[in-house]
Amino acid sequence: MKPEVLEALKKYLFQLADDELIMGHRNSEWTGIGPILEEDIAFASMAQDEIGHAQAFYLLLTELGEQEPDFLAFFRKYNEFRCCHLVEYPIGEYDFSLTRHLFYDVQEMLRLKWLAQNSQYEPLKNLASKLIREEKYHYMHAVTWFQQLTNGSEEAKIRMQNAVNFSYPLAMSLFEPASYHEILVKEGMVPAEKDLEKLWIAELQGIIEKTPIKLPEVSEPNKYYGGRNGYHSEHLEPLIKEMSEVFMIDPYAKW
Amino acid sequence: MQSGDMMITKENILEYLEAVKDPEIPVISLVDLGVISDIQIFDNEIIVELTPTFAGCPAIEYMRKNVEEVLQEKGFNVKAVINYNKVWSSDFISEKGLQKLQEFGLAKPSKTDEDLLKTFKNVECPKCHSKNTQLLNPFGPTLCRAIHHCHDCKETFEQFKTV
Numbered sequence: 001m002k003p004e005v006l007e008a009l010k011k012y013l014f015q016l017a018d019d020e021l022i023m024g025h026r027n028s029e030w031t032g033i034g035p036i037l038e039e040d041i042a043f044a045s046m047a048q049d050e051i052g053h054a055q056a057f058y059l060l061l062t063e064l065g066e067q068e069p070d071f072l073a074f075f076r077k078y079n080e081f082r083c084c085h086l087v088e089y090p091i092g093e094y095d096f097s098l099t100r101h102l103f104y105d106v107q108e109m110l111r112l113k114w115l116a117q118n119s120q121y122e123p124l125k126n127l128a129s130k131l132i133r134e135e136k137y138h139y140m141h142a143v144t145w146f147q148q149l150t151n152g153s154e155e156a157k158i159r160m161q162n163a164v165n166f167s168y169p170l171a172m173s174l175f176e177p178a179s180y181h182e183i184l185v186k187e188g189m190v191p192a193e194k195d196l197e198k199l200w201i202a203e204l205q206g207i208i209e210k211t212p213i214k215l216p217e218v219s220e221p222n223k224y225y226g227g228r229n230g231y232h233s234e235h236l237e238p239l240i241k242e243m244s245e246v247f248m249i250d251p252y253a254k255w
Numbered sequence: 256m257q258s259g260d261m262m263i264t265k266e267n268i269l270e271y272l273e274a275v276k277d278p279e280i281p282v283i284s285l286v287d288l289g290v291i292s293d294i295q296i297f298d299n300e301i302i303v304e305l306t307p308t309f310a311g312c313p314a315i316e317y318m319r320k321n322v323e324e325v326l327q328e329k330g331f332n333v334k335a336v337i338n339y340n341k342v343w344s345s346d347f348i349s350e351k352g353l354q355k356l357q358e359f360g361l362a363k364p365s366k367t368d369e370d371l372l373k374t375f376k377n378v379e380c381p382k383c384h385s386k387n388t389q390l391l392n393p394f395g396p397t398l399c400r401a402i403h404h405c406h407d408c409k410e411t412f413e414q415f416k417t418v
Contacts, residue, residue, distance in 0.1 A: 045394035052311015126340040133418040
Protein backbone atom coordinates (compact mmCIF):
# COMPACT_ATOMS: atom_id res chain seq x y z
CA MET A 1 0.00 0.00 0.00
CA LYS A 2 1.26 3.47 -0.88
CA PRO A 3 2.27 5.46 2.23
CA GLU A 4 -0.24 8.26 1.52
CA VAL A 5 -3.06 5.70 1.20
CA LEU A 6 -2.02 4.00 4.42
CA GLU A 7 -1.97 7.29 6.28
CA ALA A 8 -5.44 8.25 5.02
CA LEU A 9 -6.79 4.77 5.75
CA LYS A 10 -5.63 4.96 9.36
CA LYS A 11 -7.44 8.27 9.80
CA TYR A 12 -10.62 6.75 8.38
CA LEU A 13 -10.37 3.73 10.71
CA PHE A 14 -9.99 6.13 13.65
CA GLN A 15 -13.09 7.96 12.42
CA LEU A 16 -15.10 4.71 12.40
CA ALA A 17 -13.72 3.45 15.71
CA ASP A 18 -14.06 6.76 17.55
CA ASP A 19 -17.68 7.26 16.43
CA GLU A 20 -18.51 3.78 17.74
CA LEU A 21 -16.62 4.19 21.01
CA ILE A 22 -18.14 7.54 21.91
CA MET A 23 -21.64 6.56 20.77
CA GLY A 24 -21.27 3.35 22.80
CA HIS A 25 -20.10 5.27 25.86
CA ARG A 26 -23.01 7.70 25.64
CA ASN A 27 -25.55 4.89 25.18
CA SER A 28 -24.08 3.08 28.19
CA GLU A 29 -25.04 6.09 30.31
CA TRP A 30 -28.67 4.92 30.10
CA THR A 31 -27.81 1.81 32.12
CA GLY A 32 -29.90 1.89 35.27
CA ILE A 33 -31.90 5.00 34.34
CA GLY A 34 -33.80 3.95 31.18
CA PRO A 35 -37.44 5.08 30.99
CA ILE A 36 -38.55 1.44 31.18
CA LEU A 37 -36.58 -1.71 31.99
CA GLU A 38 -36.72 -2.96 28.39
CA GLU A 39 -35.10 0.22 27.10
CA ASP A 40 -32.52 0.15 29.85
CA ILE A 41 -31.48 -3.30 28.59
CA ALA A 42 -31.68 -2.27 24.93
CA PHE A 43 -29.41 0.77 25.32
CA ALA A 44 -26.94 -1.16 27.49
CA SER A 45 -26.87 -3.95 24.94
CA MET A 46 -26.36 -1.61 21.98
CA ALA A 47 -23.61 0.15 23.92
CA GLN A 48 -21.84 -3.16 24.39
CA ASP A 49 -22.14 -3.92 20.66
CA GLU A 50 -20.79 -0.51 19.71
CA ILE A 51 -17.83 -0.67 22.06
CA GLY A 52 -17.11 -4.14 20.67
CA HIS A 53 -17.22 -2.70 17.15
CA ALA A 54 -14.88 0.09 18.18
CA GLN A 55 -12.46 -2.52 19.49
CA ALA A 56 -12.62 -4.42 16.20
CA PHE A 57 -11.84 -1.24 14.21
CA TYR A 58 -8.97 -0.35 16.61
CA LEU A 59 -7.65 -3.87 16.08
CA LEU A 60 -7.41 -3.19 12.33
CA LEU A 61 -5.28 -0.18 13.29
CA THR A 62 -3.11 -2.35 15.55
CA GLU A 63 -2.57 -4.65 12.57
CA LEU A 64 -1.44 -1.59 10.59
CA GLY A 65 1.22 -0.79 13.19
CA GLU A 66 -0.68 1.34 15.72
CA GLN A 67 -0.87 0.58 19.45
CA GLU A 68 -3.16 -1.97 21.13
CA PRO A 69 -6.94 -1.17 21.21
CA ASP A 70 -7.00 -0.29 24.94
CA PHE A 71 -4.21 2.21 24.42
CA LEU A 72 -5.97 3.77 21.44
CA ALA A 73 -9.24 4.06 23.37
CA PHE A 74 -7.89 5.41 26.66
CA PHE A 75 -4.53 7.07 26.06
CA ARG A 76 -5.17 9.56 23.30
CA LYS A 77 -5.90 13.22 23.91
CA TYR A 78 -9.41 14.39 23.06
CA ASN A 79 -8.20 16.36 20.04
CA GLU A 80 -6.66 13.23 18.56
CA PHE A 81 -10.15 11.73 18.28
CA ARG A 82 -11.97 11.83 14.93
CA CYS A 83 -15.56 11.29 16.07
CA CYS A 84 -18.32 13.63 14.89
CA HIS A 85 -20.16 16.12 17.10
CA LEU A 86 -23.43 14.15 16.99
CA VAL A 87 -22.07 11.33 19.16
CA GLU A 88 -20.43 13.69 21.67
CA TYR A 89 -23.55 15.37 23.04
CA PRO A 90 -24.77 14.29 26.50
CA ILE A 91 -27.70 11.85 26.50
CA GLY A 92 -30.19 14.58 27.46
CA GLU A 93 -33.73 13.28 27.63
CA TYR A 94 -34.89 10.05 26.07
CA ASP A 95 -36.43 11.83 23.06
CA PHE A 96 -33.01 13.18 22.08
CA SER A 97 -31.15 9.91 22.69
CA LEU A 98 -33.67 7.96 20.65
CA THR A 99 -33.64 10.42 17.75
CA ARG A 100 -29.84 10.48 17.73
CA HIS A 101 -29.86 6.67 17.82
CA LEU A 102 -32.08 6.64 14.71
CA PHE A 103 -29.96 9.17 12.80
CA TYR A 104 -26.71 7.49 13.80
CA ASP A 105 -27.71 3.89 13.16
CA VAL A 106 -29.37 4.54 9.80
CA GLN A 107 -26.07 6.13 8.79
CA GLU A 108 -24.04 3.25 10.15
CA MET A 109 -26.17 0.66 8.40
CA LEU A 110 -25.69 2.38 5.04
CA ARG A 111 -21.97 2.93 5.57
CA LEU A 112 -21.35 -0.69 6.57
CA LYS A 113 -23.47 -1.91 3.66
CA TRP A 114 -21.35 0.08 1.23
CA LEU A 115 -18.11 -1.14 2.80
CA ALA A 116 -19.28 -4.77 2.87
CA GLN A 117 -20.26 -4.66 -0.79
CA ASN A 118 -17.63 -2.43 -2.35
CA SER A 119 -14.55 -1.70 -0.24
CA GLN A 120 -11.29 -2.54 -1.97
CA TYR A 121 -9.64 -2.82 1.45
CA GLU A 122 -10.32 -6.46 2.22
CA PRO A 123 -10.01 -6.42 6.07
CA LEU A 124 -12.52 -3.55 6.29
CA LYS A 125 -14.88 -5.22 3.82
CA ASN A 126 -14.82 -8.44 5.87
CA LEU A 127 -15.30 -6.71 9.19
CA ALA A 128 -18.21 -4.64 7.82
CA SER A 129 -19.97 -7.86 6.70
CA LYS A 130 -19.68 -9.20 10.23
CA LEU A 131 -20.84 -6.05 12.03
CA ILE A 132 -23.81 -5.44 9.77
CA ARG A 133 -25.50 -8.56 11.14
CA GLU A 134 -25.53 -7.01 14.60
CA GLU A 135 -26.35 -3.51 13.40
CA LYS A 136 -29.63 -4.77 11.91
CA TYR A 137 -30.94 -5.03 15.46
CA HIS A 138 -30.03 -1.44 16.24
CA TYR A 139 -31.71 -0.23 13.08
CA MET A 140 -34.88 -2.15 13.83
CA HIS A 141 -34.93 -0.93 17.43
CA ALA A 142 -34.55 2.70 16.41
CA VAL A 143 -37.17 2.63 13.68
CA THR A 144 -39.74 0.76 15.79
CA TRP A 145 -39.53 3.12 18.76
CA PHE A 146 -39.31 6.25 16.66
CA GLN A 147 -42.47 5.35 14.75
CA GLN A 148 -44.28 4.28 17.94
CA LEU A 149 -43.54 7.46 19.86
CA THR A 150 -44.17 9.87 17.03
CA ASN A 151 -47.57 8.28 16.51
CA GLY A 152 -48.33 8.49 20.23
CA SER A 153 -49.76 11.23 22.45
CA GLU A 154 -49.66 14.96 21.65
CA GLU A 155 -46.84 15.47 24.14
CA ALA A 156 -44.84 12.66 22.55
CA LYS A 157 -45.27 14.21 19.10
CA ILE A 158 -44.15 17.63 20.29
CA ARG A 159 -41.16 16.20 22.13
CA MET A 160 -40.10 14.09 19.16
CA GLN A 161 -40.46 16.98 16.70
CA ASN A 162 -38.33 19.17 18.98
CA ALA A 163 -35.74 16.42 19.26
CA VAL A 164 -35.66 16.10 15.45
CA ASN A 165 -35.31 19.87 15.02
CA PHE A 166 -32.31 19.84 17.35
CA SER A 167 -30.64 16.61 16.17
CA TYR A 168 -31.05 16.83 12.41
CA PRO A 169 -28.60 19.72 11.83
CA LEU A 170 -26.24 18.06 14.32
CA ALA A 171 -26.44 14.81 12.33
CA MET A 172 -24.92 16.56 9.30
CA SER A 173 -21.62 16.15 11.19
CA LEU A 174 -21.79 12.42 10.36
CA PHE A 175 -21.04 13.30 6.73
CA GLU A 176 -18.36 15.94 7.19
CA PRO A 177 -16.00 15.67 4.22
CA ALA A 178 -12.32 15.54 5.18
CA SER A 179 -9.23 15.75 2.98
CA TYR A 180 -8.14 12.19 3.86
CA HIS A 181 -11.36 10.82 2.33
CA GLU A 182 -10.42 11.86 -1.20
CA ILE A 183 -7.60 9.42 -1.88
CA LEU A 184 -9.56 6.57 -0.25
CA VAL A 185 -12.60 7.27 -2.42
CA LYS A 186 -10.33 7.22 -5.47
CA GLU A 187 -8.93 3.85 -4.37
CA GLY A 188 -12.47 2.49 -3.99
CA MET A 189 -11.95 1.79 -0.30
CA VAL A 190 -14.66 4.01 1.21
CA PRO A 191 -17.82 5.80 0.05
CA ALA A 192 -17.87 9.54 -0.65
CA GLU A 193 -19.56 11.29 2.27
CA LYS A 194 -21.76 13.30 -0.11
CA ASP A 195 -23.14 10.11 -1.70
CA LEU A 196 -23.70 8.53 1.69
CA GLU A 197 -25.54 11.62 2.89
CA LYS A 198 -27.92 11.42 -0.08
CA LEU A 199 -28.65 7.75 0.62
CA TRP A 200 -29.19 8.58 4.28
CA ILE A 201 -31.69 11.36 3.58
CA ALA A 202 -33.65 9.08 1.23
CA GLU A 203 -33.69 6.22 3.77
CA LEU A 204 -34.72 8.58 6.57
CA GLN A 205 -37.53 10.06 4.49
CA GLY A 206 -38.89 6.55 3.98
CA ILE A 207 -39.00 6.06 7.75
CA ILE A 208 -40.37 9.50 8.60
CA GLU A 209 -43.12 9.31 5.98
CA LYS A 210 -44.98 6.96 8.31
CA THR A 211 -44.97 9.57 11.10
CA PRO A 212 -46.27 13.14 11.52
CA ILE A 213 -42.66 14.38 11.88
CA LYS A 214 -41.19 16.95 9.49
CA LEU A 215 -37.47 17.25 8.84
CA PRO A 216 -36.31 20.85 9.36
CA GLU A 217 -34.47 22.96 6.78
CA VAL A 218 -30.74 23.10 7.48
CA SER A 219 -29.38 26.56 6.78
CA GLU A 220 -25.76 25.86 7.74
CA PRO A 221 -24.87 22.22 7.01
CA ASN A 222 -21.26 22.72 8.13
CA LYS A 223 -22.16 24.27 11.51
CA TYR A 224 -21.13 21.13 13.42
CA TYR A 225 -18.20 20.12 11.21
CA GLY A 226 -14.70 19.74 12.67
CA GLY A 227 -14.76 16.38 14.44
CA ARG A 228 -13.08 14.48 11.60
CA ASN A 229 -10.07 16.79 12.01
CA GLY A 230 -9.97 16.84 15.81
CA TYR A 231 -12.07 19.98 16.43
CA HIS A 232 -14.75 18.92 18.87
CA SER A 233 -17.72 20.23 20.81
CA GLU A 234 -17.16 21.17 24.46
CA HIS A 235 -18.66 17.82 25.48
CA LEU A 236 -15.88 15.50 24.32
CA GLU A 237 -13.02 16.46 26.64
CA PRO A 238 -14.92 15.80 29.91
CA LEU A 239 -16.28 12.55 28.45
CA ILE A 240 -12.79 11.25 27.60
CA LYS A 241 -11.58 12.22 31.05
CA GLU A 242 -14.39 10.33 32.72
CA MET A 243 -14.07 7.33 30.40
CA SER A 244 -10.33 6.96 31.07
CA GLU A 245 -10.48 7.68 34.79
CA VAL A 246 -10.25 4.12 36.06
CA PHE A 247 -7.75 3.06 33.40
CA MET A 248 -5.49 6.00 34.25
CA ILE A 249 -5.30 5.10 37.95
CA ASP A 250 -3.10 2.18 36.93
CA PRO A 251 -2.59 1.80 33.17
CA TYR A 252 -0.50 -1.35 33.65
CA ALA A 253 -3.00 -3.19 35.83
CA LYS A 254 -3.80 -6.70 34.60
CA TRP A 255 -7.55 -7.31 34.22
CA MET B 256 2.31 -33.11 15.27
CA GLN B 257 2.15 -36.49 17.01
CA SER B 258 0.75 -37.74 20.28
CA GLY B 259 2.49 -40.99 21.24
CA ASP B 260 2.70 -42.94 18.01
CA MET B 261 -0.49 -41.49 16.56
CA MET B 262 -0.67 -38.82 13.89
CA ILE B 263 -2.91 -36.09 15.16
CA THR B 264 -5.77 -35.06 12.90
CA LYS B 265 -8.21 -32.15 12.98
CA GLU B 266 -10.90 -34.59 14.04
CA ASN B 267 -8.86 -35.51 17.14
CA ILE B 268 -8.49 -31.86 18.07
CA LEU B 269 -12.21 -31.20 17.55
CA GLU B 270 -12.94 -34.11 19.83
CA TYR B 271 -10.73 -32.66 22.59
CA LEU B 272 -12.33 -29.26 22.10
CA GLU B 273 -15.75 -30.74 22.92
CA ALA B 274 -14.66 -30.08 26.52
CA VAL B 275 -14.59 -26.32 26.00
CA LYS B 276 -18.04 -24.89 26.67
CA ASP B 277 -19.54 -21.44 26.17
CA PRO B 278 -19.21 -19.84 29.64
CA GLU B 279 -22.62 -18.18 29.28
CA ILE B 280 -24.37 -21.34 28.00
CA PRO B 281 -22.30 -24.08 29.64
CA VAL B 282 -24.09 -26.96 27.90
CA ILE B 283 -22.91 -26.14 24.39
CA SER B 284 -19.34 -26.64 23.19
CA LEU B 285 -17.47 -24.12 21.07
CA VAL B 286 -17.36 -26.74 18.33
CA ASP B 287 -21.16 -27.04 18.24
CA LEU B 288 -21.51 -23.29 18.48
CA GLY B 289 -19.45 -22.96 15.29
CA VAL B 290 -16.91 -20.69 16.97
CA ILE B 291 -13.91 -22.88 16.10
CA SER B 292 -13.32 -21.69 12.55
CA ASP B 293 -9.93 -23.18 11.69
CA ILE B 294 -7.38 -25.67 12.98
CA GLN B 295 -3.87 -25.87 11.58
CA ILE B 296 -1.55 -28.66 12.59
CA PHE B 297 2.18 -28.09 12.21
CA ASP B 298 5.14 -30.26 13.23
CA ASN B 299 5.54 -28.66 16.62
CA GLU B 300 2.53 -26.41 17.05
CA ILE B 301 -1.23 -26.36 16.66
CA ILE B 302 -3.05 -23.15 15.84
CA VAL B 303 -6.76 -22.94 16.65
CA GLU B 304 -8.75 -20.01 15.32
CA LEU B 305 -11.89 -18.71 17.03
CA THR B 306 -14.47 -16.47 15.37
CA PRO B 307 -16.54 -14.59 17.96
CA THR B 308 -20.32 -14.81 17.75
CA PHE B 309 -20.76 -11.10 18.46
CA ALA B 310 -17.88 -8.65 17.98
CA GLY B 311 -18.42 -7.28 21.49
CA CYS B 312 -18.75 -10.68 23.19
CA PRO B 313 -16.95 -10.33 26.54
CA ALA B 314 -16.53 -14.12 26.85
CA ILE B 315 -14.29 -14.58 23.82
CA GLU B 316 -10.96 -14.04 25.60
CA TYR B 317 -12.05 -16.50 28.29
CA MET B 318 -12.91 -19.03 25.58
CA ARG B 319 -9.57 -18.50 23.85
CA LYS B 320 -7.64 -19.22 27.05
CA ASN B 321 -9.83 -22.22 27.74
CA VAL B 322 -9.03 -23.70 24.32
CA GLU B 323 -5.30 -23.35 25.04
CA GLU B 324 -5.62 -24.87 28.52
CA VAL B 325 -7.59 -27.90 27.36
CA LEU B 326 -5.13 -28.72 24.57
CA GLN B 327 -2.07 -27.98 26.73
CA GLU B 328 -3.38 -30.49 29.24
CA LYS B 329 -3.34 -33.04 26.41
CA GLY B 330 0.32 -32.21 25.91
CA PHE B 331 0.11 -30.02 22.80
CA ASN B 332 2.01 -26.86 22.06
CA VAL B 333 -0.95 -24.73 21.10
CA LYS B 334 -1.80 -21.17 20.21
CA ALA B 335 -5.41 -20.00 20.05
CA VAL B 336 -6.12 -16.82 18.08
CA ILE B 337 -9.25 -14.72 17.61
CA ASN B 338 -10.24 -13.72 14.10
CA TYR B 339 -12.59 -10.72 14.06
CA ASN B 340 -12.65 -10.57 10.29
CA LYS B 341 -14.59 -13.74 9.68
CA VAL B 342 -18.35 -13.65 9.72
CA TRP B 343 -20.08 -15.86 12.26
CA SER B 344 -23.73 -16.75 11.78
CA SER B 345 -26.23 -18.50 14.03
CA ASP B 346 -26.75 -20.82 11.03
CA PHE B 347 -23.34 -22.34 11.94
CA ILE B 348 -24.69 -23.92 15.16
CA SER B 349 -24.82 -27.70 14.71
CA GLU B 350 -28.00 -29.79 15.07
CA LYS B 351 -26.62 -31.17 18.31
CA GLY B 352 -25.92 -27.63 19.46
CA LEU B 353 -29.48 -26.50 18.71
CA GLN B 354 -30.78 -29.46 20.70
CA LYS B 355 -28.56 -28.49 23.65
CA LEU B 356 -29.75 -24.89 23.55
CA GLN B 357 -33.35 -26.04 23.83
CA GLU B 358 -32.58 -28.37 26.72
CA PHE B 359 -30.89 -25.44 28.44
CA GLY B 360 -34.14 -23.47 28.12
CA LEU B 361 -33.18 -21.20 25.24
CA ALA B 362 -35.24 -21.05 22.06
CA LYS B 363 -33.30 -21.87 18.90
CA PRO B 364 -32.29 -19.06 16.56
CA SER B 365 -34.41 -18.90 13.40
CA LYS B 366 -32.83 -19.45 9.99
CA THR B 367 -31.29 -16.15 8.90
CA ASP B 368 -33.47 -14.03 6.64
CA GLU B 369 -33.04 -10.67 4.92
CA ASP B 370 -36.23 -9.61 6.70
CA LEU B 371 -35.19 -9.49 10.35
CA LEU B 372 -38.78 -9.08 11.58
CA LYS B 373 -39.68 -12.43 10.04
CA THR B 374 -37.07 -14.18 12.18
CA PHE B 375 -38.81 -12.96 15.34
CA LYS B 376 -42.27 -14.27 14.50
CA ASN B 377 -43.72 -17.40 16.10
CA VAL B 378 -40.47 -18.55 17.67
CA GLU B 379 -40.99 -21.97 19.27
CA CYS B 380 -41.29 -21.86 23.06
CA PRO B 381 -38.55 -24.09 24.56
CA LYS B 382 -40.85 -25.10 27.44
CA CYS B 383 -44.15 -26.14 25.77
CA HIS B 384 -43.15 -25.97 22.06
CA SER B 385 -46.07 -23.71 21.20
CA LYS B 386 -45.51 -21.20 18.42
CA ASN B 387 -48.14 -18.83 19.79
CA THR B 388 -45.39 -16.49 21.01
CA GLN B 389 -44.43 -12.86 20.79
CA LEU B 390 -41.16 -10.91 20.81
CA LEU B 391 -40.84 -8.69 23.90
CA ASN B 392 -37.35 -7.29 23.37
CA PRO B 393 -34.73 -7.95 20.69
CA PHE B 394 -32.13 -7.27 23.41
CA GLY B 395 -31.67 -9.58 26.38
CA PRO B 396 -29.39 -10.33 29.34
CA THR B 397 -26.43 -11.08 27.03
CA LEU B 398 -25.57 -9.80 23.56
CA CYS B 399 -26.68 -13.06 21.96
CA ARG B 400 -30.16 -13.32 23.48
CA ALA B 401 -33.60 -11.85 22.75
CA ILE B 402 -36.67 -12.08 25.02
CA HIS B 403 -40.03 -13.57 24.00
CA HIS B 404 -43.30 -14.46 25.72
CA CYS B 405 -45.37 -17.61 25.21
CA HIS B 406 -49.13 -16.99 25.15
CA ASP B 407 -49.93 -20.65 25.82
CA CYS B 408 -47.79 -21.61 28.83
CA LYS B 409 -47.39 -17.94 29.87
CA GLU B 410 -43.64 -18.33 30.28
CA THR B 411 -41.24 -15.57 29.28
CA PHE B 412 -38.23 -17.13 27.58
CA GLU B 413 -34.95 -16.21 25.92
CA GLN B 414 -33.96 -16.99 22.36
CA PHE B 415 -30.46 -17.27 20.95
CA LYS B 416 -30.45 -14.37 18.51
CA THR B 417 -30.54 -14.91 14.78
CA VAL B 418 -27.49 -13.27 13.21
